[in-house]
Amino acid sequence: MSSTLAGSGEATAPAQVDAVIVGAGFSGLYMLHKLRETGLNAVVLEAGDGVGGTWYWNRYPGARVDVEGFDYSYSFSEDLQQEWEWTERYPARPELLRYLNHVADRFGLRPDIRLNARVASAHYDEAAMSWTVCTERDEEYRATWCVMATGCLSSSQLPAIDGIDSFAGDWFHTARWPVGGVDFTGKRVAVIGTGSSGIQSIPIIAEQAARLTVFQRTAAFAIPARNRDLEPGEVKEIKARYPELRDRARHGFVGMSRVPEGSTSALEATADERQEVFAEIWAAGTLSGLTTSYRDVMTDRTVNDQVADFVRGKIREIVDDPATAERLCPRGYPFGAKRPCLDTGYYATYNRDNVRLVDVSENPIERLSERGVVVGGTEHGADVIVFATGFDAMTGSLASIDIRGRSGRTLRGKWSAGPVTYLGLQSAGFPNLFLVAGPGSPSVLTNMVMSIEQHVEWIAECIGYARERGVVAVEATERAEQDWVRHVNEVSEALLYSEANSWYLGANVSGKPRVFMPYAGGLGTYRERCDVVAAAGYEGFVLTAG
Numbered sequence: 001m002s003s004t005l006a007g008s009g010e011a012t013a014p015a016q017v018d019a020v021i022v023g024a025g026f027s028g029l030y031m032l033h034k035l036r037e038t039g040l041n042a043v044v045l046e047a048g049d050g051v052g053g054t055w056y057w058n059r060y061p062g063a064r065v066d067v068e069g070f071d072y073s074y075s076f077s078e079d080l081q082q083e084w085e086w087t088e089r090y091p092a093r094p095e096l097l098r099y100l101n102h103v104a105d106r107f108g109l110r111p112d113i114r115l116n117a118r119v120a121s122a123h124y125d126e127a128a129m130s131w132t133v134c135t136e137r138d139e140e141y142r143a144t145w146c147v148m149a150t151g152c153l154s155s156s157q158l159p160a161i162d163g164i165d166s167f168a169g170d171w172f173h174t175a176r177w178p179v180g181g182v183d184f185t186g187k188r189v190a191v192i193g194t195g196s197s198g199i200q201s202i203p204i205i206a207e208q209a210a211r212l213t214v215f216q217r218t219a220a221f222a223i224p225a226r227n228r229d230l231e232p233g234e235v236k237e238i239k240a241r242y243p244e245l246r247d248r249a250r251h252g253f254v255g256m257s258r259v260p261e262g263s264t265s266a267l268e269a270t271a272d273e274r275q276e277v278f279a280e281i282w283a284a285g286t287l288s289g290l291t292t293s294y295r296d297v298m299t300d301r302t303v304n305d306q307v308a309d310f311v312r313g314k315i316r317e318i319v320d321d322p323a324t325a326e327r328l329c330p331r332g333y334p335f336g337a338k339r340p341c342l343d344t345g346y347y348a349t350y351n352r353d354n355v356r357l358v359d360v361s362e363n364p365i366e367r368l369s370e371r372g373v374v375v376g377g378t379e380h381g382a383d384v385i386v387f388a389t390g391f392d393a394m395t396g397s398l399a400s401i402d403i404r405g406r407s408g409r410t411l412r413g414k415w416s417a418g419p420v421t422y423l424g425l426q427s428a429g430f431p432n433l434f435l436v437a438g439p440g441s442p443s444v445l446t447n448m449v450m451s452i453e454q455h456v457e458w459i460a461e462c463i464g465y466a467r468e469r470g471v472v473a474v475e476a477t478e479r480a481e482q483d484w485v486r487h488v489n490e491v492s493e494a495l496l497y498s499e500a501n502s503w504y505l506g507a508n509v510s511g512k513p514r515v516f517m518p519y520a521g522g523l524g525t526y527r528e529r530c531d532v533v534a535a536a537g538y539e540g541f542v543l544t545a546g
Contacts, residue, residue: 025053027149196387226285255447418515480540
């Protein structure tokens, strides 16, 4: 495919660059900065009309990060982390977007970012040892290196419910929220889904709506955020301790500097001691604190049940109506096996007179009618429907692009039974195609920004190593890939993740293979493995000289 001059009918030559980066979120911005540092001519292709990735698209009410802001930020520049002032413990979407735009401006990245450039295809030319990347507007780029910085949670998932086209009112998906927002004043609103975006948006929608009906298939574990404005003295102290905090996050299990990582078994503590530990973490408000409070929370179902019982007890304390409280208590899967959410008034919202919870776990939604949502023959009237139904996680954004490697083999075809990668960085048969936070890496089980930095730096160093030695192609071997996938499976099977139908396994997408996608061995351990591979001359990769 070649691009065409508007009105001329003449094909233009593809733009030639050293590297194409797809996506302008945390991954893409840092990847561009690092490749520039190594002297490469790189371009970022971004589908939206602004930078920010997830935080460009996630405009729904209440959208905020569930990792503390000083952790959920770049560590590569001391000047950047000293000059930026976070205002809240858990920054909301506007502040995160300001931060990413500041990064783009501060490091002069915008000249090499192409907005409104959604990538349609990326094809490898074996003879030329290069990638041809085409956008939906028929713009074409050729590059030796191609980096997919498309994000783990960027491909929105609309449920397969009959009658969407027949609904007479307005409907929205939390991942594709209108730029101008939505006014729910005086409206009857239905929210379908109680994952992270539902839990964040429901309290705010309830404050506007005349009536809010929440349709819940699976109750979620939510931890209070205890969000607040940061005090100047606190910010100053954090900045002074950045070297220590960043080092702890880089080598820790979840990539967060202030999350407790217990080294003892819960069974070594008394019942009262365990309750005291759980209560302290609940009061502190951290996403992963209960999961990592003891070393066996995710390996021993008995221990896990104690954590789950503790959280269920807290839900009953918060929600006034006992029947509603019981419907909100998660059951049937271990705590932490689905990603917990941070709660900012979520459970307390069900104490409002204008909020009703409908459990659709045993009696699913039948269809949408012209006037609302039909469950069990009963029509629940609605003027507006909000789908808070999440994403085709980790692979959806890659599957939406026609990616073809050696012999024209598609990535979709190779991954038809589940994603297969080496270290989550490459897939055999696709030379010079790197994935940032891809399946098979810690990614979504950790602080994403810390995982992204580790991947970006590794990829940049690998490309630099190759260029210094006249290497024109870097490709994972099938053997290394198979061994890594086996290891990822062994690690996850020793934990409790497989006991839940979660998006970690693709269970929220109809027809998607059930494969546990992230690496659950911890960021620190994974980092060490990647460092060993690099130190051994990129063991498990074939390096082809030009």
